[in-house]
Amino acid sequence: MTKILSQWGLGPALAKISHKCTSFKMRNEVTGADPIEGTVTLRGGDVVKADVIVAADGHDSIMRPLVTGEEESVDELPGQRYLSLAFQVPTDALREDEELASLTDPLVWYLWVGDGYIFHGNLVVGEQDFTDIETPKTRKKRGRKGEAGHPLVPGSRHSTALSIEDAQTLGRLFSHIQHKSQLPQFLNAYEEIRQPRVSATQEYEQRQFGMFSAPAGPPMIQRDAMMRAALAYEDWEHMDEDTFKMVWGNELALMGHDAGEQVDDWWTQWRSFFEGKERARQRDSIQIPVLQPASYD
Ligand SMILES: Cc1cc2nc3c(=O)[nH]c(=O)nc-3n(C[C@H](O)[C@H](O)[C@H](O)COP(=O)(O)OP(=O)(O)OC[C@H]3O[C@@H](n4cnc5c(N)ncnc54)[C@H](O)[C@@H]3O)c2cc1C
Structure with a gap:
């Protein structure tokens, strides 16, 4: 990033x-x-x-064990393990190819799903490159935190967004700090605000990934039926409400998240508490001059 x-x-x-x-x-x-x-x-x-150390040193963070108290690497956890391949192709090379030229529509996200793998791509970087991510499932691994705080499944679409939201949350929270003694409480608030959002996004990505890379069998049949139902409509503006919710409901809820708003809500709830405490702290720390006894000599 x-x-x-x-x-x-x-x-x-x-x-x-x-x-x-x-x-x-x-x-x-x-x-x-x-x-x-x-x-x-x-x-x-x-x-x-x-006063505060913010560890933003990425997926292979050396700081994570200091926070979690766990030595294990996120890549060594038991559960599901994925192979993720990412690469970029210059758009000009695609345009020159008769069969591949159709992939250069900037408004389309292309998706190919197969038996245990997913392959997707879209135009990036001012449309100069087409990026692909192929993710065949290789063996079991439990997906867990990604990047420094919350690693996601490789190829997840919300990883960068989560990192930016983290920064926005921390920045907006810290703008309300009046004294450094409040730091632990504001860091707790950060956890309280971010944890549900991060967990929900991780679960969503896992679910999506599981669905799109489903091996041949009932889950794949169910997924294909859902995608066919969605594709039966020319565009989503003409989709009936139930189908729209089924296909895009979770995605829209995820995209509609406003990290700044979450902090504002929290601050509305806690503002008077923190401001009252700060007033008390300032009152207690005021030095009252001690009157010297008068001299009667
Ligand atoms: C090939 C690929 C494709 C991706 N595609 C997408 C995508 O399409 N959409 C999406 O949302 N996300 C995507 N991601 C994920 C995205 O890149 C990450 O989610 C994002 O970069 C995480 O940001 P970050 O700041 O937490 O970590 P990073 O971007 O990894 O930044 C960590 C920084 O910390 C520095 N650092 C590390 N260790 C130390 C140290 N000991 N001392 C000092 N500095 C240190 C590093 O040099 C680096 O600058 C992709 C990732 C990869 C690898």
């Missing part, structure tokens, strides 16, 4: 807010951290101290 953000202008955006931060340490590898002390160790030995 760092690459995507760089394309979107991460560098200039950081430069713009640099006056609000002590410093940005670019291209520094983190080799360890002490969450109790609030320190991060960089390769080379420097130790950086902070």
Whole structure:
């Protein structure tokens, strides 16, 4: 995601807010951290101290075990295991091919489903490339957290969205902090707000993946029947309500999520509590000058 953000202008955006931060340490590898002390160790030995450490070091996060207390790698969990292949084809190469030229419609997401695998693709990066993901199921593995906090099934369509929502949630929550003693409560709020959303998305992705890559048999027949019902309509504007809900209901509920709104709702509920506590803290910390006894000499 760092690459995507760089394309979107991460560098200039950081430069713009640099006056609000002590410093940005670019291209520094983190080799360890002490969450109790609030320190991060960089390769080379420097130790950086902070009030909060946000670990966003991706799928192979070295920080995850410090938070979860588990040493296991997300790739070594028992359950289902998938092989996911991702590649990009220059759109021009497709356009030059008579049979493949039809794949260059920017409004279409192409999907091929088979016996235990799914193959899908669409135009990306200003329509210069067509990206494909092929995901045959190879053996059992239980899908669990993805990326640093919540790894998803490879090829999931909501991974990046979840990461951006995480950042938005944290940013908006922290904009309400008035004193650093409130940090633990706001971090708890972050968990409380994000956990249900992340779990629901993980379950949705697992379900979708299971359905689309179903091996030959009853689940595949059921899926094909549903897809045929959906394709019987020219477009979704003419779909009857029941079919629309069956095909797109869950997807729309997932896409309609507004992470900022979730924080606003939470803040509406808790604002007076936090502001009252902060007023009390300020009152208690006011230094009342002690009058010196008058001298009667
Ligand atoms: C081939 C492929 C195709 C994908 N397609 C899609 C898609 O179509 N849609 C979608 O939503 N998602 C897609 N994803 C998933 C998406 O890329 C991730 O969900 C997203 O990048 C996660 O963002 P992140 O910031 O959590 O982690 P990352 O993007 O992995 O960023 C982690 C950053 O931390 C840095 N880092 C790691 N360790 C350390 C360390 N010790 N010290 C310092 N820095 C460190 C890394 O250099 C990196 O810059 C795809 C992923 C892959 C691999």
